[in-house]
Amino acid sequence: MNRIDQLLARDSFIERGARRRAQALLDPGSLRELAGPFARLHSPWLAMQGLVTQSDDGVVVAKGRLDGAPTVVLAIEGGFQGGSMGEIGAAKIAGSLELAAGDNRRGIPTQAVILFETGGVRLQEANLGLAGIAEIQAAIVDLRRYRPVIGVSAGTVGCYGGMSIAAGLCSYLVLTREARLGLNGPQVIEQEAGAAEFDARNRALIWGLTGGEQRVAAGLADACVQDDSAEVRATVARLFAQGLPARHRSERAAETLAALARADASQQPAPADARGIYQGDA
């Protein structure tokens, strides 16, 4: 097959919505959606502000099996309000992770995948969204004592804000080249520090420093995959099969901070330099 045929034959993961992404990861016929659209868990806060709500608040909770193992997939719909985390959506994710941890304590080794497609907190829901993200983070740290929690960000929204911290707490993180991962988005950095610090219109700079390929090369994520549903699924399955990492990335924070302290911040680093910083040789 030539490259065009390969491209056309590929089952894109990015082009799938949240619900169909969850279907792509779970064994056929095993998916059961919890707190789904017909439960009508709308955001009560968006309607008060004159905004159209979505009946699942932009989060799909899909319980099923992955290669036979009990698995819950928490898929964020990036198309709805930028995948932002409000009170309801965040509670659905946190609650599901807490139930999975409870399963493990009762001898059922439930594992979790979170599909991050989010700009972080939903500004319209302010503190309730932030509190929800904190609950998600606490629940990830609880569950990952038993089974890996795997984060996937495929794009095109990427993963930012408080949810990038949640992604950093995951046992493993899988990105595509199209995905971006960062605490602050490009426009936020430009607004706060100026275009000289970060030019939010420079796409090569944005993907060069915060894109999936760079984040994996820098050791801030574990796998960079093609935008291919089968490859995403196979990578997630392989990482679950590896079991828990000896030390989670967040448990290595002291080393990362020390490496950052040694870095020369007087110059804007090129992508290759930035990789070196995290490897501790800059």
Next chain:
Amino acid sequence: MEKLAFTFPAGRPAAGRAVTGVVSSGDLEVLLEPGRDGSTTVAVQTSVDGYGGNWTALLERVLGPGELPAAHIEINDNGATPGVVRMRIEQAFEEAAS
């Protein structure tokens, strides 16, 4: 944001329920559940005000003949064009039937 409500004649209740689309820019979410025999209700919330006439004309064209199964339809719209609205409604009927 504007809320609109409609009732149309219909056939037998729909076989199942379905959800299609998402509330993203230029798209809409359609929730379809079986309705009462002979009657379809549509509840619309749309981000764009002042297009009641367009909604009436479009829904009249799709549901007015009363040939589709009876359903409760809920639409959450984020500025979809009439073509997209029609496609999502028909997709929901198709998925509810299978």
